[in-house]
Amino acid sequence: MINIIFEPNILLAFISALIMLFLYLLRLVKPQIARDQDIFFATLGLLYSSILVIHGWRLDPILLFSQVLINSILIPTCWENIRLRAIAHIFYKSKQDQNKTF
Template sequence: MINVSFGPNIFLGIIVSIGVLILYFLRNVKPEVARDEDIFFATIGFLYSCILMVHGWRLDPILLFSQVLIIITVLVAGWENIRLRGLIANMAKVKNKKKS
């Protein structure tokens, strides 16, 4: 049974989809920061967001709260990971500049 109605599950699914699209298009914006496994995680995240949007109406309040906490944790950890990748890329660029 597929029952799609607008609720907090759609909002969470859209947030995850936006985060996944940012991760996916990072390869076009900053290729020195992107990694090959980002495509895998983007695909899994997109699948997760679709499942959350379609079947999220079944979530009772405590399960919805747990999904909110998981999504916040994953997005913050992903943001920090990408930021650290950028710092490492900048450090490597400065090191190569000093070397030559």
């Protein structure tokens, strides 16, 4: 039975799906900081968000709250990871430029 009702689970699923789509699009926008495992994690995230949309009506409030907590930890961690990749790429590129000058 598929019972899709607009509840907080739909909002949580759409936020998670947007973050995962951003992770997919990172490969197109900045391929130098994208990694191969991003596709795997983004696919899992999109599967997770589709499960939340389809079966989220079964969640009682405490389970929904646990999903909110998991996502509130996961999203900033992903954001920090991507920022650190960009910083590491800039640092690595500047080190290569310094080594070429000598």
